[in-house]
Ligand SMILES: Nc1nc2c(ncn2[C@@H]2O[C@H](COP(=O)(O)OP(=O)(O)OP(=O)(O)O)[C@@H](O)[C@H]2O)c(=O)[nH]1
């Protein structure tokens with residue numbers, strides 16, 4: 001690499017009803033993989049992934065939260081300092097769209113004012129072939145999604161973690177909306193508190209993440 | 215009500231009767247003279263030929279003076295871990311003699327000739343054949359209403375008002391009736407008395423109730439081996455189920471849910487995943503296997519250890535590891551607790567030191583860390599806890615159950631991309647009204663098939679990044695240490711070698727050894743390599759034999775200052791089995807042998823196991839773990 005692009009660290013949180021495919025989207029983004037029977041997330045999972053957007057490298061610090069109702073009270077902990085959020089619903093489940101509305105509202109009320117939110121209708125693969133037929137699995141139309149996004153000032157995508165349709169696009173779009181921030185200086189960028197006397201120069205356990213293909 | 219009209223078949227199990235302690239009373243089996251003779255070589259075999267010496271004590275039991283002579287035979291070269299230091303040749307001869315006496319008397323009272331075996335159903339002690347459709351009908355969990363009463367085991371979680379919250383089997387239609395009936399029985403019994411309703415038992419049927427208002431937990435069993443024991447086994451199972459409920463909900467959430475509305479449906483708070491975990495738990499606790507079928511593939515996990523743990527009063531399993539390595543891991547935990555990090559200027563707080571205000575510029579990184587575990591394959595490798603607090607085994611088991619429900623480790627193609635997990639858990643015996651926060655990460659060591667799992671339990675829900683940094687530190691330390699990175703995988707992999715072959719006790723097919731004080735056990739690794747159905751039946755067979763052994767009448771004898779408990783049992787099942795239990799205040803040894811082994815072999819081999827386990831207890835058991 002001849003000249004290092006500036007790296008911006010972005011805290012991103014995924015919210016949405018259980019089983020809409022949050023973890024699957026992250027798995028697609030981070031590992032370019034998909035699992036038919038992904039087990040529900042318990043609590044939350046933290047991952048990082050770098051992504052090149054224009055001439056910038058964005059390092060996403062991703063909180064993939066659990067959709068199960070009983071973890072809902074923990075959500076503020078994850079979105080409180082987030083610069084970006086993915087509010088995910090399942091386009092074959094109307095209830096998940098209602099839940100998505102609630103999350104958008106809550107984020108606007110509770111999260112930081114300049115948070116970038118993307119509304120994501122997932123499982124596009126299930127309806128991709130039969131968009132017009134009457135017995136389509138689709139229960140939330142693209143227009144409904146778009147309308148909500150416009151109303152609330154959100155990015156909008158329909159994705160499929162399974163076919164990988166639009167997945168990288170979501171992260172690139174978010175990346176381009178995030179203003180340039182101070183460069184990352186330490187492993188846990190956005191977090192105060194440098195490791196003082198600890199020698200962490202052991203094997204880099206998870207530092208050679210490859211850039212994603214976006 | 216569920217009842218079983220079939221008369222219980224008599225198990226072809228022969229129990230020993232109390233033996234007279236008379237030294238020469240044995241008449242059948244081995245002639246005592248053949249092993250108490252003056253033949254020094256035989257004498258050595260008795261107390262394990264690998265021992266350097268046999269200590270001879272003559273006081274204590276008032277037995278006839280022994281004619282045994284001290285062995286002068288030199289110790290044959292053995293792998294170093296097999297050589298026992300002299301002080302561990304801990305079996306005073308009278309004890310060895312007494313064992314022979316006991317076994318021979320027991321044998322004398324049983325019929326020595328193998329009668330061949332009729333088909334024997336270990337679940338009901340009848341002659342009904344166990345095949346796949348039998349398991350389907352009586353054992354496998356089914357949420358259909360139809361066939362509900364055929365199941366041999368039932369678990370219910372009900373609200374005090376009689377609303378079903380969880381049931382191992384059946385659908386709402388059948389459950390509503392049963393729930394009402396059970397709550398009525400419990401309520402009408404408890405109304406008239408100050409007593410808590412505990413159980414109903416009758417021939418081949420037992421119902422045990424745990425009243426944890428606003429919940430009632432119920433277990434109903436018609437499984438033969440569960441009925442051999444007292445109520446404790448089913449009660450322990452119920453409290454495991456309750457402990458899991460508390461782990462996900464905590465006591466105040468349950469109470470609050472019911473506060474105003476006695477019919478609150480707790481099912482709305484529990485997720486589908488929780489109910490699935492309860493299915494796994496109840497099936498494992500009863501039958502030693504669980505259904506892990508997903509949409510496409512039927513699959514079962516066979517593992518008798520949960521049942522064995524409740525049979526052994528919630529003892530937990532530790533990973534075998536040399537004490538040097540364990541000490542190194544312990545040191546890493548302790549040093550992690552002491553790590554300091556610089557505080558950013560803004561957080562630095564002035565504090566009074568002497569008369570000067572100075573700025574506190576560092577803080578402890580892991581100040582919120584309460585408990586830490588390194589786990590390998592569901593066994594504890596190393597454990598850290600505060601001086602003032604210990605976790606009870608029930609809580610540790612619940613934690614391990616929770617862990618097994620997280621995404622199976624190592625499924626990600628790229629190890630680097632595995633996430634850090636962070637979730638709340640209520641460890642009810644520790645504190646049933648609050649949540650701890652659990653950080654989980656896997657470490658994949660080269661040459662090791664499974665990952666090492668690090669669990670860090672913190673009291674502060676906002677301490678994720680501190681726990682993550684602590685984990686970075688711990689893993690870096692492990693990987694940087696030459697000894698640990700090379701020997702740890704090697705030793706952990708060795709944990710799968712059958713101990714009976716390491717110990718050269720070929721007659722003992724399988725054993726369990728428990729240290730009482732730590733309440734931890736090890737068992738010979740079990741390998742189930744046949745097809746699923748056979749593995750399930752084999753596993754249940756092991757549960758049957760161990761339960762039968764531990765419920766058989768035992769004899770207590772005094773050896774010096776310690777009371778020894780002895781049980782000898784034979785089963786005319788399959789090829790024939792011999793079971794032997796040897797216990798005192800320190801340990802419990804459960805042995806299963808194939809065929810009817812002689813007292814000589816049985817005693818020599820079981821004492822060898824006891825000696826070996828006591829000698830290597832530091833590598834076999836972690837004890838209370840390391841504290842800070
Ligand atoms: N057909 C299809 N299935 C998907 C897609 N994304 C996820 N799934 C499936 O939907 C199920 C749930 O996916 P998860 O990623 O676990 O959902 P989640 O939102 O993380 O769920 P929680 O962790 O419980 O909140 C899994 O069985 C996935 O395989 C998709 O784009 N198309």
Ligand SMILES: [Mg+2]
Pocket residue numbers: 022023024039040041064065066067
């Ligand atoms: Mg998830």
